[in-house]
Amino acid sequence: MIGSKQLVSRIQALARELGFSQIGVTGVDLSSAEPGLMRWLEKGFHGEMAYMAAHGMRRARPAELVPGTVSVITARMDYLPRTTPGEWQRIEFERLERPQEAIVSMYARGRDYHKVLRARLQKLADGIAAEVGPFGHRVFTDSAPVLEAELASRSGQGWRGKHTLVLDREAGSMFFLGEIYVDLALPPSEPVSPHCGSCSACIDVCPTRAIIAPYRLDARRCISYLTIEHAGPIPIELRPLMANRIYGCDDCQLVCPWNKFARKSALADFDPREGLTGRTLAELFAWTEEEFLARTEGSPIRRIGHERWLRNIAVALGNALRAGDASARQALETRRQHPSALVREHVAWALQQA
Template identity: 45%
Template sequence: MNAPRNPVPAARLREFIEDEARALGFDEIAIARPDAGWPAAPRLKTFVEKGRHGTMEWMAETVERRAHPNALWPQARSVIMLAMNYGPDENPLSLLERRDRAAISVYARNRDYHDVIKGKLKTLAQKFAARTGAEVKVFVDTAPVMEKPLAADAGLGWQGKHTNLVSREFGSWLFLGSIFTAADLEPDSPEHDHCGSCRACLDICPTNAFPAPYQLDARRCISYLTIEHKGPVPHEFRPLMGNRIYGCDDCLAACPWNKFAKEASEAKLAARDDLTAPAIAELLGLDDAGFRIKFSGSPIKRIGRDRFMRNVLIAAGNSGDPALSPHVEALLADPAPLVRGAAVWALSLLADPRDFDRLATVNQAGESDGDVRYEWAHAMETA
């Protein structure tokens, strides 16, 4: 379908979009052209060819659809990019020193941003379509859309050396959403790269997940390991995870542009008190029902209780607190092999060596899962 003739003058239409978007709580609005040059496509292809997407098979399966915005919807003439600030009220790096507490990424400390933003985008898209008669489609992260390159093309910021979007006004703390439309809108100018010689985001990464500036190897990224990776976390990364149990904010928080960042104004994105610095001991006691209740409406719920508990057990092992041993020992009998294996590793660091030898003798012989038997053998070798 061709884009309809727009009865609203361009200047008034832009003003309408901005007024409606800000009334819905969006902090930044800009427009990109999907038919512009798209250097992100070869970068994505290289990323997948090198295997840096890890076990995220959906990225390999959607490379062609992600390669260009018009590959997703050929009728799109313009992309309205919107950003919502989720800046924290304190530096999240300070929590990493509190080893009895669990660190949850800033973006996941309240409601799932997909739900919050998508509802607002739909409202804006419907008003835009009613005003212009143009077709629209709404996307928030779950579709094969490369939001960060589009946001950079629209001028919302630039992709920093950590590959995330950086804004001169909001630093690294922006959620992105997009409205694709058949309407022909005047695009904004792309933002220039303002990283300069700074390496703060690269140097702070505890697992060296950046092979080079502007390149990420997800297989080494704590966000990937705690959220996307489904199996046991490789042993080499476990001590480096510290108390991070869902995501990692290190490279975002280290960016000097955060000196201009503001605290989130959307109430649904403000951190819940019980998720700001939850006690590891408390989280170790969550069964499946308790997990579902505690994280109802949270993005954390999507990884499931077993993967979540794997992460909490790694944090427990890294805590150095022997008082957590009884909580960890109870999980040696957990129904999930993933949880039992992580419990073995954590207990090997926390328990008295004689108690651990006793537990190994009893549990290793009766263990039916190969991965968990490997954890016992590895723990005995390295203890």
């Protein structure tokens, strides 16, 4: 049978062929992460993400989640589109200066990463089976109670930045993470040392002050949470701070100095779709539910549904109206009598921002 070190080398080679940027390995003892996870949950920082609390400490106990797990293989996949220009951070920030333009987080402009990573992780698992024979495993991509960032940092993928995301000196943070829980004893990768130093750029730039302290995020204030995970009315005091961001927020990553090293993906899957970049809020607000479903097929955006899509854009249109974009009123008027009370309430608020 192939040796464990040689197997890891083979896994890394297979992963590169599948478009992954880096492979790491770690054990299953995450007990040191449990107190921090418990404090975060106790303070309610997870907001409405009930699944976070429902699974409790199983998130930090891989062998409880998948009995028989001995090692965790972590995988990183860069997602900047192939056509990303050199000054992409500046270009993205400039979108905030055009209040009538809709901003969708960069990771969500292409194909749903869940689908891309899950399929390729399974192919990687199949490749491992071809080397060692049948083995126990389970693939994860942001889809179960898994402490992804903790596993990634322990396996040498990078360190936890002050914004809580994983950072790599040679790739920044513009990447997805995935895991394969395996019943194989593999040698762990060496963790890397942190390199944020005294920098607080991500904390300072956060529009809603969701990063309440270094390495501590209150998801309830995060624009990504508010536009994607949160199902109800967006807190009124946070609406003006969302500006024209309608799905996610990249600010803490855009400002990070390490992202000057962010790498482009080699995959066409993450190329931006037509209609999700450089479009006006009014254009996207006019989409019927049928158009929304058709244009977001295979996209991570589809999961929020048309109602929340309109809710988010209504807030952005209200902010555009306040910024002097008179055309925003006309767009808002078209949804004043929308069947959804959630949409109507946000439209009414937006119309009051003139």
